[in-house]
Amino acid sequence: MKVSADTRTGHAAPLPVALADGVFPAGCPSRTVLDHITSKWGVLILLALSEGEQRWSDLRRRAEGISEKMLAQTLKTLERDGLVTRTAQPVIPPRVDYRLTERGYELSALLVPLVAWAFENADDIVNGQR
Amino acid sequence: MKVSADTRTGHAAPLPVALADGVFPAGCPSRTVLDHITSKWGVLILLALSEGEQRWSDLRRRAEGISEKMLAQTLKTLERDGLVTRTAQPVIPPRVDYRLTERGYELSALLVPLVAWAFENADDIVNGQR
């Protein structure tokens, strides 16, 4: 069954993804990846790092409201996913830097416009306007 | 304090958003909006609708694994946010169509490349590769 294009707006909206019948499969690995990067704090951390290497305490301050537990957990997930690298310097006091990998940078380039859109439209949306 | 650009990749990564000190404020409305659109099923529904108007049963089939409760709940949230419109036709059996608003279409245009990226990179990521 072929799904027709949007007839109201006249816009084409191609999904450049091989999807049988336009179905998003339940067990698909992309679901897991999507869950990681669209997690409450994942987006914010990736966005903050898109401006360059940052320390633990920088990230904590920039993602306002994050707990240390969630910061550690989010960074670990992003590291396991190969989106972020951790560099610890054996100095006192400890200094640890986080930066995006090439892959992480690729992703952040897609997230930036999304978050920018959310910023611009947030007020209209929560006020229930058009 | 000014945050330096990424010195490793040499890429510029501008955040086109007015952020005092690069801090994402805790009470910011964009947090709410981001939560809605990055919810487990929100992304999938918006993506499915990016291909055009669709019925309840179409969406249920395409977002594989979604329950009827979550479909209803997700659609209601997206409707309240002015991203989706609902059109019920008084026929028997009932027929209800869902489509993106202009604003919803704008958003989906940003989500499509993100999901495409997730599809392409998912296997590498979950296999813990580089």
Added chain:
DNA sequence: TAAGGTACTGACATGAAAGTTAGTGCCGAT
């Protein structure tokens, strides 16, 4: 006559995500 499709709603249950609190070891500043 019974089963199944259509588009839902509501009560209840669960589990994963998130929050809270406390503790680590070392240092510099008050």
Added chain:
DNA sequence: ATCGGCACTAACTTTCATGTCAGTACCTTA
């Protein structure tokens, strides 16, 4: 001498998003 900053970890608790199950009302097909 004790406080705070640094970068965490671990145990425990809570909250909320999500899942499960049942029911609605009408019609068609078997």
